[in-house]
Amino acid sequence: xxxxxxxxxxxxxxxxxxxxxxxxxxxxxxxxxxxxxxxxxxxxxxxxxxxxxxxxxxxxxxxxxxxxxxxxxxxxxxxxxxxxxxxxxxxxxxxxxxxxxxxxxxxxxxxxxxxxxxxxxxxxxxxxxxxxxxxxxxxxxxxxxxxxxxxxxxxxxxxxxxxxxxxxxxxxxxxxxxxxxxxxxxxxxxxxxxxxxxxxxxxxxxxxxxxxxxxxxxxxxxxxxxxxxxxxxxxxxxxxxxxxxxxxxxxxxxxxxxxxxxxxxxxxxxxxxxxxxxxxxxxxxxxxxxxxxxxxxxxxxxxxxxxxxxxxxxxxxxxxxxxxxxxxxxxxxxxxxxxxxxxxxxxxxxxxxxxxxxxxxxxxxxxxxxxxxxxxxxxxxxxxxxxxxxxxxxxxxxxxxxxxxxxxxxxxxxxxxxxxxxxxxxxxxxxxxxxxxxxxxxxxxxxxxxxxxxxxxxxxxxxxxxxxxxxxxxxxxxxxxxxxxxxxxxxxxxxxxxxxxxxxxxxxxxxxxxxxxxxxxxxxxxxxxxxxxxxxxxxxxxxxxxxxxxxxxxxxxxxxxxxxxxxxxxxxxxxxxxxxxxxxxxxxxxxxxxxxxxxxxxxxxxxxxxxxxxxxxxxxxxxxxxxxxxxxxxxxxxxxxxxxxxxxxxxxxxxxxxxxxxxxxxxxxxxxxxxxxxxxxxxxxxxxxxxxxxxxxxxxxxxxxxxxxxxxxxxxxxxxxxxxxxxxxxxxxxxxxxxxxxxxxxxxxxxxxxxxxxxxxxxxxxxxxxxxxxxxxxxxxxxxxxxxxxxxxxxxxxxxxxxxxxxxxxxxxxxxxxxxxxxxxxxxxxxxxxxxxxxxxxxxxxxxxxxxxxxxxxxxxxxxxxxxxxxxxxxxxxxxxxxxxxxxxxxxxxxxxxxxxxxxxxxxxxxxxxxxxxxxxxxxxxxx
Numbered sequence: 001x002x003x004x005x006x007x008x009x010x011x012x013x014x015x016x017x018x019x020x021x022x023x024x025x026x027x028x029x030x031x032x033x034x035x036x037x038x039x040x041x042x043x044x045x046x047x048x049x050x051x052x053x054x055x056x057x058x059x060x061x062x063x064x065x066x067x068x069x070x071x072x073x074x075x076x077x078x079x080x081x082x083x084x085x086x087x088x089x090x091x092x093x094x095x096x097x098x099x100x101x102x103x104x105x106x107x108x109x110x111x112x113x114x115x116x117x118x119x120x121x122x123x124x125x126x127x128x129x130x131x132x133x134x135x136x137x138x139x140x141x142x143x144x145x146x147x148x149x150x151x152x153x154x155x156x157x158x159x160x161x162x163x164x165x166x167x168x169x170x171x172x173x174x175x176x177x178x179x180x181x182x183x184x185x186x187x188x189x190x191x192x193x194x195x196x197x198x199x200x201x202x203x204x205x206x207x208x209x210x211x212x213x214x215x216x217x218x219x220x221x222x223x224x225x226x227x228x229x230x231x232x233x234x235x236x237x238x239x240x241x242x243x244x245x246x247x248x249x250x251x252x253x254x255x256x257x258x259x260x261x262x263x264x265x266x267x268x269x270x271x272x273x274x275x276x277x278x279x280x281x282x283x284x285x286x287x288x289x290x291x292x293x294x295x296x297x298x299x300x301x302x303x304x305x306x307x308x309x310x311x312x313x314x315x316x317x318x319x320x321x322x323x324x325x326x327x328x329x330x331x332x333x334x335x336x337x338x339x340x341x342x343x344x345x346x347x348x349x350x351x352x353x354x355x356x357x358x359x360x361x362x363x364x365x366x367x368x369x370x371x372x373x374x375x376x377x378x379x380x381x382x383x384x385x386x387x388x389x390x391x392x393x394x395x396x397x398x399x400x401x402x403x404x405x406x407x408x409x410x411x412x413x414x415x416x417x418x419x420x421x422x423x424x425x426x427x428x429x430x431x432x433x434x435x436x437x438x439x440x441x442x443x444x445x446x447x448x449x450x451x452x453x454x455x456x457x458x459x460x461x462x463x464x465x466x467x468x469x470x471x472x473x474x475x476x477x478x479x480x481x482x483x484x485x486x487x488x489x490x491x492x493x494x495x496x497x498x499x500x501x502x503x504x505x506x507x508x509x510x511x512x513x514x515x516x517x518x519x520x521x522x523x524x525x526x527x528x529x530x531x532x533x534x535x536x537x538x539x540x541x542x543x544x545x546x547x548x549x550x551x552x553x554x555x556x557x558x559x560x561x562x563x564x565x566x567x568x569x570x571x572x573x574x575x576x577x578x579x580x581x582x583x584x585x586x587x588x589x590x591x592x593x594x595x596x597x598x599x600x601x602x603x604x605x606x607x608x609x610x611x612x613x614x615x616x617x618x619x620x621x622x623x624x625x626x627x628x629x630x631x632x633x634x635x636x637x638x639x640x641x642x643x644x645x646x647x648x649x650x651x652x653x654x655x656x657x658x659x660x661x662x663x664x665x666x667x668x669x670x671x672x673x674x675x676x677x678x679x680x681x682x683x684x685x686x687x688x689x690x691x692x693x694x695x696x697x698x699x700x701x702x703x704x705x706x707x708x709x710x711x712x713x714x715x716x717x718x719x720x721x722x723x724x725x726x727x728x729x730x731x732x733x734x735x736x737x738x739x740x741x742x743x744x745x746x747x748x749x750x751x752x753x754x755x756x757x758x759x760x761x762x763x764x765x766x767x768x769x770x771x772x773x774x775x776x777x778x779x780x781x782x783x784x785x786x787x788x789x790x791x792x793x794x795x796x797x798x799x800x801x802x803x804x805x806x807x808x809x810x811x812x813x814x815x816x817x818x819x820x821x822x823x824x825x826x827x828x829x830x831x832x833x834x835x836x837x838x839x840x841x842x843x844x845x846x847x848x849x850x851x852x853x854x855x856x857x858x859x860x861x862x863x864x865x866x867x868x869x870x871x872x873x874x875x876x877x878x879x880x881x882x883x884x885x886x887x888x889x890x891x892x893x894x895x896x897x898x899x900x901x902x903x904x905x906x907x908x909x910x911x912x913x914x915x916x917x918x919x920x921x922x923x924x925x926x927x928x
Contacts, residue, residue, distance in 0.1 A: 030715060037070075039070050040070040042092070044119040047062070053126040057418055059106065064118050065099060073093065082109065083115075102444040107420065144158070147290075148222065153203060157202075158200045159291035173187055176200045184200050189519075199288055233264075233287070234261065235263075235269040247301075247319075250302060252298070257271065261287035269287070273297050317563055330412070333855075334417075335350065348370075353572065355382075355388070357382065360384045367407075369405070401422075425455075428458065430453065431453075432451070458495040463489065464488055479505065482500065520568035526753070529871060530869060530871040532554050532610050536884060543718045555610040576851060577849075578847050584816070587840050587871060589830060591868075593801050593868050594866065595866040599863075601739065603624040603625060605795065608757055613745065630691060631680060632787075633648070651693055651784045653754075655695070658780060662699055686791045692783060694754060694782045695783075696748055703884075725777070726746045726747070728774055729775065806822075806823050806846070809843060819917070819924050821837070821839045837872075
């Protein structure tokens with residue numbers, strides 16, 4: 001029952017009063033909210049590298065603008081990473097709305113092209129073994145003024161030291177500013193490394209304070225009637241340098257000092273170099289007041305011994321060692337510097353290997369430079385033809401700094417090796433934690449966001465990571481630390497040296513065993529192996545009611561080129577690789593070996609991908625490809641007619657667009673992923689090699705299952721392919737597209753990590769029209785496609801076999817079951833592809849150690865290393881698995897027609913194979 005009218009009237013009045021009150025209070029609320037200070041929040045801009053190309057061991061300066069866009073003060077740590085590994089950091093405190101440029105320096109970055117990351121900003125850095133040719137660049141130092149106070153009209157001499165820090169001669173413009181007004185300009189020419197003292201005369205007619213500026217250096221002087229008379233010339237000698245401090249008899253030692261006139265009048269001074277208390281040489285210098293000049297002596301000694309240097313009360317020393325006739329036929333290689341981080345006075349060990357290429361005994365004279373200065377020179381004897389001679393030298397660490405190490409073979413000074421070590425303050429060592437997936441971890445109970453990179457006092461530190469991380473909507477599970485431990489918590493002891501604690505987290509749903517290599521510090525992820533060893537890959541529909549799906553056999557081989565920056569021999573003796581079964585799968589490892597390829601230094605080498613239908617003569621081959629002058633296609637368009645040429649012209653991680661066939665409307669209406677190329681006129685080419693960098697995205701297993709199910713809800717023609725393989729087309733004489741023969745077709749690229757491979761097109765074009773169309777059912781995208789027409793060059797291939805061990809690394813809830821291979825040594829099983837498998841499941845790992853004992857590559861050649869592996873793997877039904885249970889049996893085998901195979905086929909249970917099964921596959925796992 002409704003209330004009375006008066007009640008309703010009161011409700012209306014109250015309602016409107018409330019609206020009126022809100023209308024009054026809401027603006028005040030907004031105003032009050034605007035007065036609440038915002039917490040510190042930081043924005044990063046303008047990431048710069050100086051320079052962006054360095055020689056290994058040299059520092060790179062990294063700068064970034066940091067702005068606190070909040071109202072409250074706060075701290076921000078700028079951390080620089082490469083591949084999620086922290087390499088430098090610096091913490092800054094900023095007031096609200098305050099900004100600053102933060103600069104850090106990083107050294108010891110491995111050779112190669114690197115993406116440096118700070119927050120979401122990235123920059124590219126190139127590191128090479130040889131020093132980049134630096135353009136001529138002038139550096140201004142030691143700005144001096146003859147008079148701090150002078151009278152009106154009195155000449156004042158302004159002096160600077162100008163140095164060309166580049167590698168080329170250059171002409172430079174030197175400009176003098178007085179009170180920001182350009183007063184004088186002169187051009188000077190400087191050779192590489194040359195230093196000159198330049199002077200300007202300034203005369204002012206008005207009293208006042210004046211600021212002079214040359215380059216980025218400034219000083220002030222005053223014109224006043226109260227100026228004192230100029231002080232007489234007075235000289236000071238500083239900064240004695242002896243370089244190098246250790247030489248061979250007959251080599252030059254450079255000795256230099258800075259001579260400064262700290263008086264105000266011009267004057268002359270004699271710089272006397274005394275060696276072993278005997279006057280050796282004199283340089284006379286004349287300097288204006290306030291000016292500086294570098295006085296440099298070059299000394300050569302023929303007698304072995306130690307020499308004491310004295311100039312004006314400053315002392316130094318150098319030693320001269322006997323010179324021997326070093327062999328030109330000895331080559332050094334494979335250097336290892338340890339430890340990476342030390343304290344002043346500790347011993348640093350440099351190990352290398354040497355080969356004597358001559359048929360007579362030889363002498364190796366090895367020199368070590370640390371930080372550009374000679375640290376030691378030692379002699380080693382090698383027998384005639386001796387290889388893999390272990391060379392070991394030690395040096396004493398200097399004061400805290402970063403030291404580039406250079407090993408010079410004095411018999412052939414073009415034969416050099418590079419390394420690095422860091423000297424940190426006593427009582428401290430570095431702790432770093434990689435920044436995978438924005439990890440937050442506990443350090444002694446305190447929450448820290450990775451990446452983390454700090455110099456800490458020595459002692460023990462407790463680390464803890466979460467079991468899982470949610471990142472971009474996907475869950476990633478912890479599997480292991482870099483030292484192989486699988487506990488979520490660990491204690492690190494910095495008294496033992498620097499620690500790089502790198503936890504590994506894996507996505508809970510992809511496939512293939514994961515390959516890691518030892519890079520000298522920790523295991524580094526390389527790739528997922530043997531994509532094409534996927535068991536259960538469906539081929540086509542059959543009319544046979546007893547076997548209505550025909551499966552691909554698939555090819556279990558994979559050929560992976562290993563990045564030399566990711567591969568470093570342990571103890572200079574062996575390469576260490578591991579295969580980890582991160583995903584919930586069963587793997588069947590049949591064979592593994594290294595292919596060490598020596599090739600001419602002006603070419604690169606790449607292998608192919610595989611498919612079961614490709615001619616074996618075109619799989620697993622090593623192709624030489626010119627480093628320069630690869631041809632870019634004239635045009636490239638996708639199935640939508642969009643221009644893809646900018647995406648494939650360079651290796652820059654900018655990929656073509658793609659689509660996935662498993663989301664197509666139906667089997668007779670497939671969304672093909674197509675790329676049409678015009679390769680230009682190749683009519684004079686001896687060989688046509690397509691150089692491809694690409695990757696496949698398989699999509700979702702749910703989409704895959706839905707796609708398969710669609711073939712059984714309605715009749716489809718016999719022979720209909722469920723997941724058609726890729727294929728290439730070329731133009732016939734009438735301009736029609738025709739398919740290339742099946743045995744020379746295009747392969748599916750790897751997933752997860754893009755890879756560069758070669759597709760041999762030689763002999764596939766029937767006419768002089770070099771158009772090519774690549775068709776993919778799966779979502780294949782390309783970063784680079786080039787054409788190489790050079791003939792195959794001569795290469796040398798060494799095949800190396802490993803020692804192999806199987807062991808568990810983390811627990812699993814996998815439902816896989818059956819007779820798996822027992823843990824322990826499994827070397828015998830992987831030496832040949834013979835159907836005797838190492839069989840493992842999620843959480844298992846195989847270590848593969850390959851001896852580094854084949855010597856250095858021949859002169860004029862470079863070395864690349866490939867990992868060849870034959871491996872099948874089986875997924876659980878519904879998660880890419882189809883047509884079988886999640887059990888070890890049935891076993892795959894080399895001669896099967898497909899997997900699963902029909903009842904008419906069987907694994908070859910020969911006596912030899914039965915003995916293998918009973919000896920090795922004794923780890924029985926049964927799921928209740």
